[in-house]
Amino acid sequence: MNLLEAEKFPFQQTRFTRTSDIQTIIKLFSQFSKEELMKKNQEVSIAGRMTGKRMFFADLTDQSETIQLKFSSENKKFAELDNGDIIGVVRGIVCRTDTQEKKNERKLSVEVEEFSLLSKCLRPIPSSYYGLSDTEERFRNRPLDFIVNKQKKEIFFLRHQVIKNIRQFLEEKKFIEIETPILVSEASGAQAKPFITHHNKLHRDFYLRIATEIPLKKLLVGGFEKIYEIGRIFRNEGIDARHNPEFTTIEVYQAYENAEYMMNLTEELFHYLAEKVFEKEKFTFNSHNISLQKPFRRLSMIEAIKEHINIDFAKINGLEEACQLAQKFNLKLEKFQKTVGHVILAFFEKFVEKNLIQPTFIYDYPVEVSPLAKSKPENEEIADRFELYIGGLEFANGYSELNDPTEQKKRFEEQSKQKELGNEEIASFDKEFLEALEYGMPPAGGLGIGIDRLIMLLTGQNSIKEVIAFPQLKNKEKNFE
Template identity: 70%
Template sequence: MELSQEELRKKFTDLSQNPFQQTKFSRNTKIRKIIKEFANFSQEKLRLENKAVKIAGRIINRIRRFGELTFADLADQSGVVQLKVVRNKDFARVSSGDIIGITGKICKTDLQEEKNKQELSIEIEEFIVLAKCQQTLPDTAHYKLKDTEERFRKRYLDLLVNTENRDILITRHKIIQSIRQFLDQKEFIEIETPILVSEASGAQAKPFITRHNKLHRDFHLRIATEIPLKKLLVGGFEKVYEIGRIFRNEGIDARHNPEFTTIEVYQAYENSEHMMNLTEKLLHYLAKEILKKEEFEFNSHNISLKENFRKMSMIAAIKEHINLDFSQVNNLEQALELAKKHNLRLEKFQKSIGQVILAFFEEYVEKKLVQPTFIYDYPIEVSPLAKNKAENKDIADRFELYIGGLEFANGYSELNDPIEQKKRFEEQTKQKELGNEEIASFDKEFLEALEYGMPPAGGLGIGIDRLIMLFTEQNSIKEVIAFPQLKSKTEEK
């Protein structure tokens, strides 16, 4: 229940100091450290130690009062510890949700429920209120924020009450930190590239458009970091990457958020096979560094990273899962007839054998790829920035990694021929005219950069958010993003 202004004013004036004027509280330890160091000490040993600590945090759960004794639970980011308050009238003005700083002695208090058992506690000697909670805080012992949309709308409360969700974001930090360590050890350099770009290129996605008033021109929010990173290869860098935010004006569901985080990696003088191996080594490294295990559950499947990842061509994967052999399909009419026979809906722009092959793969095969599997040999029509195989101009030297029925990584041998790249952009423009809104812009600046010469290179892109989903065993992308985008409340109704 929301307090009136008069009630709030009384709560503040009852305190010896205005909590909102406090600027600092010097702590000498964290709650987790106290628990780790003193949890196994006996009541008598703690009395002899007479250890004083200064800690700060939020009062959670219900404050319990028994005559002259008061008990409360204090939480900081690292953990929760019980507070013991003896004959302190001022503490009666503290409420659940208040943030306080305390000085006290580590002790153990007898448990009412179980004889001969004690709980690690801090007996307060002095305290100060650092921020006053003006709303009723949910009781973490009896209540969890269950409504999914409401949890994300009030994410601060979700993270406060559901501490396991806070742990997901801590794991996210560790994974991104470990990715950087992995690449830095291999002498890659991280370089930041623009978010506001003149052309939305480097991927197939519908962009957001924004206006710059001073320059009197429209910009796009980037849909990929690929193009500027490849310009860096032209500029003389040989091993570059960027972890950054990407923006795509598309749908929202359990796997997609309009803004998300990716890493793109480029290495001169290497190819798609090298990037495939780099991808596998990175995932094994993260599993050992962060998970400390190589088997876990994801998307209702038991996933194992113990063995080498499976590798299959796209045509072989289709043949294995739906018993169609596209190596025997020689013309578009045959491909379209197969699509009709299997009730596969095609868009107007999907009028090539390669596009039909990809449509079959995405509809009938992708979700069946449970254990880590590299799919390679993509149709060239759907790979406008990749080189074709030397032995087959219709096949791109490209791969994608699938785990638990989801795509996690995309890589290829980068196309560095400006004449061929211009031809690919022109073919893509024709698809856009047929209604494909996700076709990238015709990027003249990138073509000019290629004319100065880009070395042969391997490129790799990984969706960081999906990687976090995998390693924290979450089925929704919203759980691994601190503040995901949501529908408006009026739209929900």
């Protein structure tokens, strides 16, 4: 087809008026027989991408659904169309057509009386029957992936519904959403290696945020009591089925509440999403059948280790004995991990985490690995903190927020020593946050949930790349270790 000689050069079209989307047509007219539709003589205008062409028929797909088009055998313009072209049916009649696949079955269709070519597809589109099966190529060419693989596109409609309902859940509880900076002067609020960028006019370096925690807690100091943010986070770390350098989290903070309240809130939110969006409580994730029925199991970290490998850290006396145990179990400890708390966490991550299949809250973390959490009143070595595990993966992290500026400074100083010993993921020593705490921050509970992993669970995806529209990938031309 010579585009320049076309009746209407397709790339000049700026607008096409539709009377309906395809899904609405299917809902309104699928109940009627061929004869009833002939009597109705219902005229429609629809538009979309031609995703299949055969004889005098084609499939038309818009954002909502796919429907068959029927063209006259005398329509010469139809012969010039290619699979992938975007067309507008200016005038079409809803009808039913006989199918070759099944006798006596008549397929809901639109008989095309007039159409316009709105945009020409200049590259070949794989058949929707065979799809685009190369996983790596799918992620590198997402537009084509979404054109060909309808089920992959559906994930993002569900993602939208999940995020919309998270906001609805929190709105009902009178939380407000406040956006905080992505460019920050200190990479704090989590343990992660940051990305660094430079601002030319200000003549200074900035970090891409590794968490939204610190600015949200500054808002608590400023008098906001029920706040959250859904936002993009950036961490200069590895790429695999569970990690992407940029990802989405939600962090929630409520003044005058604690870790237990946030644990209950987390469980309530998961039940809410399962019911409101999916209308079910059982999901398949990482080859496991997961039940989100109440209640989620709750175990202290020490109880979980004892249950899985029969070691009771409540009876371990001192660092030397803990390190001997680590050596016995072939656990390699870095220089900065030489505390009892680090050994406990190492045992948990090695022997327990992957076995937590059904929803389980692990609480009572070592304070050494929880620098922003309050210690429990009865034991200063234990942080009032929890994490939620499902299918062997962490989904949520929450705690009673540390609001003592003197203790927070001490924790930051201890973290700085770990950084000197080689821990590249230690957060910055955030002086501005300490100054904010000195104005007084109310006791508060905080919660963080990884949105991408949540979508993985609820849509049954085993790779984080499936739930991120444009995941980061390794360079095609270079080898990476």
